[in-house]
Amino acid sequence: xxxxxxxLIKNVRVITETECKENGYIKVVDGKIxxxxxxxxxxxxxxxxxxxGLTAIPGFIDSHIHGADGADVMDATPEAIETMAKALPxxxxxSFLATTITQSDQNIEAALKNIGTYVSKEGQxxxxxxxxxxxxxxxxxxxxxxxxxxxxxxIEKFNHWQxxxxxxxxxxxxxxxxxxxxxxxxxxxxxxxxxxxGHTDAGIEEMKLAVSQGVSQVTHIANAMTGIxxxxxxxxxxxxxxDQIKAELIADGIHVSPEMIExxxxxxGSERLMLITDALRAKCLPPGEYDLGGQMATVNNEKAxxxxxxxxxxxxxxxxxxxNMSAFTEAQIQDIVQMTAVNPAKQLDIFDRKGSIxxxxxxxxxxxxxxxxxxxxxCRGNVAYSYExx
Numbered sequence: 001x002x003x004x005x006x007x008l009i010k011n012v013r014v015i016t017e018t019e020c021k022e023n024g025y026i027k028v029v030d031g032k033i034x035x036x037x038x039x040x041x042x043x044x045x046x047x048x049x050x051x052x053g054l055t056a057i058p059g060f061i062d063s064h065i066h067g068a069d070g071a072d073v074m075d076a077t078p079e080a081i082e083t084m085a086k087a088l089p090x091x092x093x094x095s096f097l098a099t100t101i102t103q104s105d106q107n108i109e110a111a112l113k114n115i116g117t118y119v120s121k122e123g124q125x126x127x128x129x130x131x132x133x134x135x136x137x138x139x140x141x142x143x144x145x146x147x148x149x150x151x152x153x154x155i156e157k158f159n160h161w162q163x164x165x166x167x168x169x170x171x172x173x174x175x176x177x178x179x180x181x182x183x184x185x186x187x188x189x190x191x192x193x194x195x196x197x198g199h200t201d202a203g204i205e206e207m208k209l210a211v212s213q214g215v216s217q218v219t220h221i222a223n224a225m226t227g228i229x230x231x232x233x234x235x236x237x238x239x240x241x242x243d244q245i246k247a248e249l250i251a252d253g254i255h256v257s258p259e260m261i262e263x264x265x266x267x268x269g270s271e272r273l274m275l276i277t278d279a280l281r282a283k284c285l286p287p288g289e290y291d292l293g294g295q296m297a298t299v300n301n302e303k304a305x306x307x308x309x310x311x312x313x314x315x316x317x318x319x320x321x322x323x324n325m326s327a328f329t330e331a332q333i334q335d336i337v338q339m340t341a342v343n344p345a346k347q348l349d350i351f352d353r354k355g356s357i358x359x360x361x362x363x364x365x366x367x368x369x370x371x372x373x374x375x376x377x378x379c380r381g382n383v384a385y386s387y388e389x390x
Contacts, residue, residue: 005046005047006027006028006029006034006046006047007027007028007046007047007048007049007363007378007381007383008025008026008027008028008041008046008047008048008049009025009026009028009048009049009051009056009365009367010025010040010048010049010050010051010052011023011025011050011051011052012024012025012026012051012052012054012055012056012367013051013054013055013056014026014036014055014056014357015055015056015057015058015333015334015337015357016036016356016357016358017342017356017357017358020334021036021038023038024036024037024038024056025037025038025039025040025041026056026357026363026365027041027046028363028365028378028381029381030381031362031363031380031381031382032360032361032362032363032381033357033358033359033360033361033362033363033365034359035359036357036358036359049367049376049383051367051376053369053370054367054368054369054375054376055333055367055368055369055370056357056365056366056367057333057336057337057341057357057365057366057368058337058340058341058342058354058355058356058357058364058365058366059092059093059094059095059341059354059364059365059366059377059378059379060091060092060093060094060095060275060318060319060322060340060341060366061093061094061095061096061128061340061341061344061345061348061354061355062088062093062095062096062097062276062277062279062318062344063096063097063131063171063248063274063276063344063347063348064097064099064131064133064171064219064220064248064276064277064278065084065088065093065096065097065098065099065276065277065278065279066099066100066101066278066279066280066281066292066313067080067084067279067280067281067282067283068083068084068087068088068279068281068283068284069083069084069086069087069281069283069284069285070083070281070284070285071083071084071281072280072281072291072292073098073099073100073101073111073115074100074101074103074107074111074293075111076107076110076111076113076114077114078114078117078118080114081098081114081115081118081127082121082124084096084098084125085120085121085124085125085126085127086124086125087283087284088125088318089124089125089377089379089384089385090374090377090385091317091318091319091320091374092317092318092319092322092366092368092374092377093125093318093377094125094126094354094364094365094366094377094378094379094380094384095125095126095127095128095350095354095364096125096126096127096128097127097128097129097130097131097170097171097348098111098115098118098127098129098130098131099130099131099132099133099278100112100130100131100132100133100134101133101134101145101146101292101293102133102134102135102137102142102145102146102149102150102293103134103135103146103149103293103294104149105157108132108135108161109161109164112130112132112161112164112165112168112169113164113165115127115130115165115168116164116165116166116168117166122379122380122382123379123382123383123384124379124384125379125384126362126364126379126380127168128170128348128350128354129168129169129170129171129348130165130168130169130170130171131169131170131171131172131173132158132161132169132171132172132173133145133172133173133198133199133219134149134150134173134174134199135149135150135151136150136151136152136153136154136172136174136175136178136179136184137150137173137174137175137178137198137199137200138150138175138177138178138199138200138201140201141175141199141200141201141224141225141226142199142224143199143223143224143310143311144292144293144295144297144306144310144311144312144313145199145224145293146293146294146295151178152178152179153174153178153179153184153185154184155183155184155187155188158172158184158188162191169193170193170194170348170349171193171194171195171196171217171347171348172188172193172194172195172196173196173197173198173199173219174195174196174197174198174200175197175198175199175200175201175202176197176200176202176206176207176209176210176213176215177200177201177202177206182209182210182213182214185210185213185214185215186213186214188214189213189214189215189216190214192349194216194217194347194348195214195215195216195217196215196216196217196218196219196248197210197215197217197218197219197225197235198218198219198220198224198225199219199224199225200224200225200226200235201225201226202225202226202234202235202238203226203232203234204232204233204234204237204238204241207234207235207238207242208238208242211238211242211244211245215245216244216245216246216347217245217246217247217248217274217347218235218238218239218245218246218247218248219248220248220249220250220255220276220278221235221236221239221247221248221249221256221264222236222255222256222260222264223250223255223256223311228240239268240264240267240268243272245272246272246273246274246343246347247264247268247272247273247274248274248275248276248278249261249264249273249274249275249276249339250276250277250278250314250316250321251275251316251321251322251324251325251328252303252314252316252320252321252324253324253328254302254303254311254314255278255311255314258324258327258328261324261325261328261329262328262329265325265328265329265330265331266329269335270331270334270335270336270338270339270343271338271343272343273338273339273343274339274340274343274344274347275318275321275322275325275336275339275340276321277314277316277317277318277321278313278314278316279313279314279315279316279317280292280297280299280304280312280313280314280315282297282299282304282315283314283315283316283317285299287299287300287301290304292304292306292312292313295312297312297313299315302315303315318340319366319368319372319373319374320372321340322336322339322340322372323371323372325339326372337356341354341355341356342355342356362380362381363378363380363381364378364379364380365377365378366378373387374387375387
């Protein structure tokens with residue numbers, strides 16, 4: 001189905017911004033949500049998806065993902081981005097930030113140029129921008145980021161990169177301590193860039209200062225950052241304490257234990273959490289060895305690690321992150337929608353067109369069953385995934 005056709009999702013439970021319709025009808029026209037109603041529309045001569053027994057939620061927005069199905073953003077080819085865009089609807093992801101890694105300037109620039117010119121296609125997840133992860137990070141908290149390419153914050157370099165990316169860099173992960181006078185953070189914040197503290201050795205006072213300068217997020221909370229100590233509560237404690245900060249969370253139960261996820265959720269709640277995958281090219285593929293930023297990551301059925309045992313991204317699917325949050329915490333479906341769609345859309349300033357099932361917005365819709373299995377995914381009005389096709 002092309003997005004100039006109309007489509008009707010009938011007999012479906014609908015989670016909207018304001019309510020839960022137990023038996024609703026969603027009409028899609030020209031890739032947009034035309035109506036959400038309690039009654040069958042009169043014009044029945046359109047394509048129909050039967051949502052009986054299913055729940056319609058907004059498509060997931062993965063704001064931190066490096067790769068999937070054998071492709072990686074750093075491959076710097078249109079084919080790599082398209083491979084990811086084709087694979088992600090199966091897990092309910094309808095939009096994503098193509099995420100780079102700390103690498104040489106040449107490799108970063110090639111990736112940014114590629115994303116800058118990439119045009120998202122019908123029936124695939126949409127690339128809504130770039131997440132520049134590094135290279136302005138702390139070598140003390142490098143994690144799986146290659147240390148030899150770490151640099152100090154450089155506004156001229158960033159502006160050059162933003163030009164190459166055709167202004168598609170929406171989020172940057174950086175260590176606030178690499179910007180001692182805050183000039184870099186302030187400049188990016190003034191440009192509307194989402195500045196995220198990550199791969200950082202900052203303490204609580206540095207984080208308070210960074211937030212006052214424009215930091216509004218932390219990257220994969222509890223990973224590659226200072227934890228809570230009773231004399232300095234670090235980045236994790238700062239995130240719990242400071243309401244201005246939103247936090248990415250890899251909810252696989254590996255990067256962050258189920259108990260810590262529960263603790264974070266109890267203190268932050270759904271209003272400030274954003275579920276991400278931080279996935280690498282090995283997602284969707286068998287166990288083996290895969291490249292990540294010029295390093296080999298060994299992947300089994302649960303996790304990916306470097307040769308020294310350092311966690312190296314994940315093979316997590318967004319729908320499994322949602323399922324895990326339901327299992328690990330008291331989060332209800334509306335809370336999970338908040339963490340997978342509403343919050344990232346607002347943080348990326350695209351809530352006017354994505355992030356909720358609302359009339360006039362893009363028809364990015366996922367139909368799930370009661371066990372969080374994805375049955376259908378619509379990307380801008382096109383059926384991008386159907387369990388019937390398998």
